Amino acid sequence: MDGLAGALLQRDVMNAFLAIPSAPVRLHIYEWSGVNTQRVVVDWADIETAQDLQQIAGVLRQTERGPREIETAIGNSMIYGINALSQQNGCWRRTLDLSGDGESNKGPRPRKIARSMAGQTTINGIVIGQTASPRGNSALAKLKVYFQSEVIRGPDAFVETARGFADFEDAMARKLLKELQTPAVGQLEQRNQ
Numbered sequence: 306m307d308g309l310a311g312a313l314l315q316r317d318v319m320n321a322f323l324a325i326p327s328a329p330v331r332l333h334i335y336e337w338s339g340v341n342t343q344r345v346v347v348d349w350a351d352i353e354t355a356q357d358l359q360q361i362a363g364v365l366r367q368t369e370r371g372p373r374e375i376e377t378a379i380g381n382s383m384i385y386g387i388n389a390l391s392q393q394n395g396c397w398r399r400t401l402d403l404s405g406d407g408e409s410n411k412g413p414r415p416r417k418i419a420r421s422m423a424g425q426t427t428i429n430g431i432v433i434g435q436t437a438s439p440r441g442n443s444a445l446a447k448l449k450v451y452f453q454s455e456v457i458r459g460p461d462a463f464v465e466t467a468r469g470f471a472d473f474e475d476a477m478a479r480k481l482l483k484e485l486q487t488p489a490v491g492q493l494e495q496r497n498q
Contacts, residue, residue, distance in 0.1 A: 310363075311478075318481050322358060334365070335386070340381050342378075349392070383401065387426055
């Protein structure tokens with residue numbers, strides 16, 4: 306939560322959120338772990354000002370981690386996120402971001418969910434390593450390959466890496482910038498034509 310809050314407040318990220326005032330970004334933030342442990346942290350919110358991002362960051366920093374299961378149910382998290390995105394009828398681009406430090410070991414296989422439900426939704430990911438050691442780097446690389454084959458889907462989908470939880474803020478900022486700058490470039494190209 307603190308890493309996401311910090312990423313939202315980085316100047317470049319804030320500028321990217323606010324780059325196209327006529328097309329505000331909407332955020333819906335939830336935490337997940339096992340089959341039945343999805344919990345909304347920030348319900349759908351329009352990001353129209355820097356204060357909106359500051360308010361969300363404040364909520365994230367004050368939120369304590371909810372109960373979690375030992376299992377990692379990425380497929381269930383995907384179902385939950387895709388269902389939340391389906392509530393956004395006027396949205397011209399839907400992106401589901403999933404962050405995790407392990408492979409799915411409970412619930413439906415992520416690849417099956419992505420194929421059957423994703424539709425026009427892009428699913429991106431952040432994989433989080435456990436250590437910065439060579440062995441940890443190997444595990445991180447393996448987890449990245451897993452996310453690439455099982456989790457991410459859609460146009461321009463990608464996986465970002467964090468070498469550990471301390472690196473999560475910077476990884477999240479990199480991911481958000483990639484996602485937010487793509488539509489801005491598309492808008493500029495349309496205006497110039």
